[in-house]
Amino acid sequence: MGSIIRLVVNKETDGTIRLSHEILKVDETVQEDQPLAELAAGYQTKLDAELGKKVASLAADLPYGDNHESRFREMAIGNWIADAYRDYYGTDIAFANGGGIRASAKKGDFTLKDAKSILPFGNKIVKVEATGEMVLAALENGVSGVEKLAGGFLQVSGIAYEYDADKPSGQRVRNVRIGGQPINKDAVYTLALSNYMFTGGDNYTMFAKAKPLVGAGEALTDFELLAAYASKLKQIHVQPEGRIVVQGFADVPSGHWAHAAVKGLTGTGVMSGAGEGRFAPNAGLSRQEAGEMVSKALSGEANASVWNELGLGGADMAAPVVRQELALLAKWLYENKTGKTLPAAAKSPFTDDAAMPDGMKAAAAGLAQLGLVEGRQPNQFAPKEPATRAEVAHLVWNILSK
Structure with a gap:
């Protein structure tokens, strides 16, 4: 269901331009053009065949969380996605937006269609240089809305951290380690993340002065990187590794009445x-x-x-x-x-x-x-x-x- 706008532009004899428009409704009363429908069906069949091709095998189910767990704690599927970004660019660390994970991965054959279902938004994954201070600010922002199951929660690769949901927002993150070493606020790290976050989405404004190394114009989409990483590994064995440790309860933070x-x-x-x-x-x-x-x-x-x-x-x-x-x-x-x-x-x-x-x-x-x-x-x-x-x-x- 929808509509089409017909825009008419007329030039009068005196040189003035006159604009008019007409709304053409597209609903069940509009007959489908049979040749176009057949052409579209043919392309859809080819597309489904390509998307349905096996690229890897999963050793176990990778749920994204019936209770939106990917928005407040480490998930194996989140680790896998963030690892795909970091592996492709060879960065120190990688961030994956927990709210962008929208489906689980089932044990067995993994296809391009599965990758697209997991990451349906097609965000471009870029590579940047960011200071340790920016990274810390990003982690604090990621856990600032865990009580609301906000989508900005970060699934991570190459970095580990703890957060305490009992603490006020902005004071929750601690014990951050990159490559097994304590984070250095003044150091510069390479980071893979979505262009959505890099340009300030979900309040990730701390990257305004980060140096872009691979921009959105030359970057691949998130599901393309995931599919490529799956194809590279062939056999997928992934599980939580303690990258994110939660203290307290994300759904009963310090301001909760109970x-x-x-x-x-x-x-x-x-x-x-x-x-x-x-x-x-x-x-x-x-x-x-x-x-x-x-x-x-x-x-x-x-x-x-x-x-x-x-x-x-x-x-x-x-x-x-x-x-x-x-x-x-x-x-x-x-x-x-x-x-x-x-x-x-x-x-x-x-x-x-x-x-x-x-x-x-x-x-x-x-x-x-x-x-x-x-x-x-x-x-x-x-x-x-x-x-x-x-x-x-x-x-x-x-x-x-x-």
Whole structure:
């Protein structure tokens, strides 16, 4: 679907130019030109045949990340792409934009079409000279948006670094090494990267004074370099190598409302992350997991038998724990930790608690009176909604901090 603009230019007898235009819609009502369609189909068949040719074999799947992992941590596919850039130009280091990786590579035959699917934007990869100070600024920029899964995160080759998501943006990167040696701010390094980044895309403005060695006009595209590198290797064996080490959780940075709770509970082993650099704050917990967590918070031992004490031992332990059940767990934790009875609130602050069983309603009201729990919206507790990992962590930490 689209349109074509017909532009008409007329020169009047007095020499003036008159312009007019007409919009010609191109939609399902426009009949396809059969000879042109056949010609296009022929070219498409030839193109598909060329793109479908095997150039290498992959020993294992190379996912780019169902949860956008290529935007906050090292990925094998990111290493492979960055290695392709560095190998082609023989540079000291190479950067690959994590947000530019848009597909996984499957085990087995690898084709030109696969390369194009992985890197569909066709960015030109250029070669430049950059100072160590520019490189450090680029790494800081790359990790500045990990909490938002920003596309500027850098997959790297020839360089290794750590970043701490708990630190403020601009102060996260440390222990940067190039060729195994600490980076020198004043040294000049050769760098392969996309022209998009080199010209300031994704806020990579630090390269404004970098010296170009191979510009976009003479450079190949990213997927061409990847395909060429794959063809050169023939057999692809690639995996994470510790090029990027993540401290803290990229999805619960220092400004997150549950940051203190998550850091406190994971630091003491009461909770764990959901993979390198990821806590998954908006994911849920099963009743089994929630019961084990609160018992571990109290005694250091994970035991889901707390549900039996609450009279809910017959419930499906694999089902998500909902917020009204979390209120009961929190009441149990508070009373066992403090030795005090949760206060009986005269009135619940939540207008949606009518459907809650009396015991759960009383628990939610008492916790709210102590300032230990909040609603999801003003005056709304959302009792039957699944509790998130961040909510559980926040409530448990509030109680443990009493």
